[in-house]
Amino acid sequence: MDQIRPKTRRGQKRREQILRAAERVFGRLGYAEASISDITREAETAQGTLYIYFSGKDEIFSELVREMGHLTRIALAGAVADAPTRLEAERRGLAAFLRFVADRPELYRIVEEARFVDPKAYEAYFSDFARAYRANLDAAGQAGEIRTGDSEIRAWALMGMAKTLGERFVLWRRDVDIDTVVAEAFDLIENGLRT
Amino acid sequence: MDQIRPKTRRGQKRREQILRAAERVFGRLGYAEASISDITREAETAQGTLYIYFSGKDEIFSELVREMGHLTRIALAGAVADAPTRLEAERRGLAAFLRFVADRPELYRIVEEARFVDPKAYEAYFSDFARAYRANLDAAGQAGEIRTGDSEIRAWALMGMAKTLGERFVLWRRDVDIDTVVAEAFDLIENGLRT
DNA sequence: GCAAAACATGAATGCTGACTCATGTTTCAG
DNA sequence: CTGAAACATGAGTCAGCATTCATGTTTTGC
Structure with a gap:
């Protein structure tokens, strides 16, 4: 249940090594195909070592989902922070999100697979976003x-x-660059389809 | 690879029994958790019987994804057929889609899980839709x-x-009824967020 | 009514892969 | 420097589950 926290510098390094290896392996193979031995091979450790830091395959996966939630929140908050208007914030947020996915594709695939592997973590991830999003939209509505x-x-x-x-x-x-996607989608968000 | 087609009425009935049971079980438990014995128990047949009609667990899953593609296409085409304008078609299409998901929730969960279990079928499902969608939007754009x-x-x-x-x-x-969701989302599609 | 094809059974098989543990090695507080 | 705690190892264990198959039963075409 509770994650085991490493006490020494060596331990922290190992735990991180394993997490990064798991990110790559889960991202490449998916949860079912990825084996513990794939992950430990990638991390260059023994199989047993993984169980010093994580209670099992599902826990290491959940940890990556939580991490992703944290990182996305930081990336988006930073990108949107000093947008002059809500609409501009919308545009910057979308751009930041797509760039983030481009930077960490494995991590994002993991979030999506969490819907089936760890539904609670998945719901938490999106519900947290929805809550913040709703508040922003309401405020912008109030402000006209x-x-x-x-x-x-x-x-x-x-x-x-x-x-x-x-x-x-x-x-x-x-096949389409990110800026084009952002521009076109933002136009839809701003103006809709109506002539 | 190729699905085995039943030759007798009894066979057709069995195959269908098994497919419907698989729909419920995969929908409830997900691909990994669902076992062949869960499916055959639900279908009230022996385990071996399943292998008369399907070459394995993955094939029965893929068959359900294909079926879903077919059913969705029919439902949406019917709903949109005689819409007076593209915008109205958009509204009706969204409503029909949400109603369809409400009617066959297990089947829809299966399509989403196909992203990880059978990526090719998943891509085919959405790419087919995207192609048709694009054609409709282009035509509507041309028509002003x-x-x-x-x-x-x-x-x-x-x-x-x-x-x-x-x-x-x-x-x-x-917690929100489907008509409300459709109305609100359609307003966004039609007019965007701008004041 | 009969032979052959189609279908049905479920216990047995075999494999895969997560997890354990007995035995070392490294780190660090005092 | 030293002992105890923390960390590392990887071969072995074991349970779960997809798949098979030898043996029956039902359906069909004639």
């Missing part, structure tokens, strides 16, 4: 920066766009 | 019914919205 509307539904709709654009244009086929 | 734009990016953005709304408001928590 955007039309008012149901921000719970909007938040999930907008997150859904971002997720799927990341999947298609970053993870799957990089 | 919507603003013109990159329809590949738009198609994936709109599919992403639908997927995620289905996940959150249909599969996960039915």
Whole structure:
């Protein structure tokens, strides 16, 4: 249940080694295909060593999902921090998210697979985002920066766009550059389809 | 590779029994957790019987993904068929999709898990949709019914919205009724966020 | 009604891979 | 410097589960 915290510098280094190896291996092979021996081989340690730091295969996976939540929050918060308007924040947030997926594709694949491997962690990841998103949209609505509307539904709709654009244009086929995707999607978010 | 086609009425019935049982079991437990004996128990047959009709666990799963593609296409085509405008087609399509997810939640979970279990089938499922979607958006753009734009990016953005709304408001928590979700999301699609 | 094909059974097989543990090695506080 | 705690090793264990198959039963075409 509880993660075992290393007490020495060597221990911290090993734990980190194993986590990074797990990130690459899970990202490449997926949860089911990835074996403990794949991970320890990649980390250049013995199989038993992994069990000093993690209670099992599922725990190391969950730890990566939590880590991803933390990193995404930091990346997005930083990108959006001093946007002049909510709409501009929307644009910057989408751009930052897609760039983040491009930088850590394995980690993002892991988050998506968490839906099936660790549904609670997955829900926590997106629900946390939705909560923050909703607050921002409500505030912007109050301030008259955007039309008012149901921000719970909007938040999930907008997150859904971002997720799927990341999947298609970053993870799957990089045939369109990220700035183009951001510009086009943002235009849709801003103005809709209506003439 | 090739599916074995039953030759008698009894065989067709059995195969169908097994598929429906697999739909429920995979939907409830996910691919990894679901065992062949779970499926055959649910179908009330012997384990060996499953192998008369399917070459293995993965094939029965893929068959369900293909089936889902077929059913979704039919449901959406029917719903959208005689919409007066592209925007109205958009609204009806979204509504039909969410209703479909509500009717066959297990089947939809299976499609999403196919991303990891059978990536080819998953890509085929969404790419087929994207192609049709793109054609519709382009035609509507030509006809002046919507603003013109990159329809590949738009198609994936709109599919992403639908997927995620289905996940959150249909599969996960039915705390908002589907019509409200459709109305609010459609407003976003039509007009965007701008005041 | 009969032979052959199709279908059904479920216990037995065999493999894969997560996890353990007995035995070392390294680190570090005092 | 020293002993205890922390860390490292990897061969071996074991359970779970997909798949097979030898033996029956049912259906079908004629």
